[in-house]
Every structure is written in structure tokens, then in C-alpha cells.
Amino acid sequence: xxxxxxxxxxxxxxxxxxxxxxxxxxxxxxxxxxxxxxxxxxxxxxxxxxxxxxxxxxxxxxxxxxxxxxxxxxxxxxxxxxxxxxxxxxxxxxxxxxxxxxxxxxxxxxxxxxxxxxxxxxxxxxxxxxxxxxxxxxxxxxxxxxxxxxxxxxxxxxxxxxxxxxxxxxxxxxxxxxxxxxxxxxxxxxxxxxxxxxxxxxxxxxxxxx
Numbered sequence: 001x002x003x004x005x006x007x008x009x010x011x012x013x014x015x016x017x018x019x020x021x022x023x024x025x026x027x028x029x030x031x032x033x034x035x036x037x038x039x040x041x042x043x044x045x046x047x048x049x050x051x052x053x054x055x056x057x058x059x060x061x062x063x064x065x066x067x068x069x070x071x072x073x074x075x076x077x078x079x080x081x082x083x084x085x086x087x088x089x090x091x092x093x094x095x096x097x098x099x100x101x102x103x104x105x106x107x108x109x110x111x112x113x114x115x116x117x118x119x120x121x122x123x124x125x126x127x128x129x130x131x132x133x134x135x136x137x138x139x140x141x142x143x144x145x146x147x148x149x150x151x152x153x154x155x156x157x158x159x160x161x162x163x164x165x166x167x168x169x170x171x172x173x174x175x176x177x178x179x180x181x182x183x184x185x186x187x188x189x190x191x192x193x194x195x196x197x198x199x200x201x202x203x204x205x206x207x208x209x210x
Contacts (some may be wrong), residue, residue, distance in 0.1 A: 001028065001090050001151060003123040009150040022062045025127035027148045028092055028117055029064055032085040034155035039072040043134055043141045043158040047184065049165065052146055054191050061184075064127060067134040069141070069158070073111055075100045078131065082115070091120040103130060139164060142175055166192050 002076025003024060010020035026048050033042050052136050073078060082094050101112040110132035118124050134141075143159035148154060160168070169185045192198060 001031075001092050001119060002121065003092070003117065003119040003125055004121065006150050007125070013179075018062070022127065024150075025117055025125055026061075026064050027151065028090070029127075029129070030089065030146050030155055030157065031086070031148060031151070031153060032078075032088045032092070032094075033066075034157055035088045035090075036084045038071065038081060038084050039067050039157065043067050043069055044144075044146075044161060045132075045160055045165075046130075049144070049159050050184075050188050050191070052144070053162070053195070054195075063130055065130045065132075067132045069134045071133075073131065073133050078111060078113060085112075093118050105161050151181075162192055162197075166198060 002085070006027065007020050009018070010023050011017060013197040015023060030048075033039055043136060044066045046063060046065030051061055068077075068081075078100055079096065082096060086094055094117055097114040097116055103110045103112045110130055113129040113131065114126070115129060116124050116126050140161070142161050143156050144159040144207070145154050145156045165179070169188055
């Protein structure tokens, strides 16, 4: 993979430079997870999912959020996870920058990992991973095909169901009300209600997984 080419490709599609860099980092991480031995131990969450299922109508997110499934969240396991991603033969290496942080905000607990992605031309971009743990195994994950169009690839990974996405966002909105800073959730509610074909009787969890 050529990071510079990928960034320029997204800029040519209308992305702002910062959004293009974020999108490239997301594409690379999704690709690496799908090709790694831990691809069934991860479920993708957050704006990366909504940006894809809304067909890019939602503004690109800068974060990469996912949960581990039956995999430890301790620092050693996270470092081993990154090493597994580095075993994928795509000419991209991931370096962990700084210490792995504990993450606590808006009813969420997890770890934040600052990373640098480096290609064979020594082109570098920075990103961060926000990682939680999926604990409620009664709630089934869905398989979703992510289109990584600038590298002519598609990858299939686990995501939360649309119903679960809606329920988690609604819980946070009810809890934090007007103090919430999650403004893009309003678009997500609208999109999921109007276009998401939500199953109103599907079993969901009314608490977050952390």
C-alpha cells in the first residue's frame, strides 16, 4: 500500500486533508484486522460504521472505535494485537506512540492507543484507536462488508447491529441530555430511522458493554 497515493485519492474525492488522512488510517486498520488471525475477535463501532452504512453521507470521523470479543484489554494484549496486524503483508507498519491510556468518558471505559502508520516509502500518518470490550455475548454481532475503494478492496468484519447502535446512542442522549457533545448522533438517529429499516422487536442490550 502507498499511503500518499491513498490520501491524495480521498482528497480528489472531496475529502478535506485531515479527513482523508483519517479515512486512510481507518481503511488500513480495517484491512489489517480482516487479514489477521484476530479478525473474529473484533467488532467495529462508532463513526466508521455510520460513515460506511450511510454511504458517506455522514461526515467522516477522525476516530477508530472497536471492541475486543473474548480478548483481553490489558496493555500486553493490545501490543500483541498490534503485532498481529503488523504480520499482514501490506507494506505498512504500525508503531505505538506514548503510553496506552485509560479512557473514561460519557459512560465509556476502555483504552486509547496512539499509533503511527508507516509505508515502504517512509510516508507517515498518525491516528488513534479507542478500544473497549464486548461482554454481552447474548447480543449477536452482524457481519458487514466495508468498501475500501481507493485500494480496490472490500473486507468483512463484525459490527454492532443497527438496532444496538441506535439503542446505545439513545441511552447516552437520555443520560447527558443538553450537556451532550455528540452532535452527529442526531444525524445518525435520523438516518437509522428513515433508512435503517430497524427491527423494533430485535433483542438489544440497554446498557453499554464496558
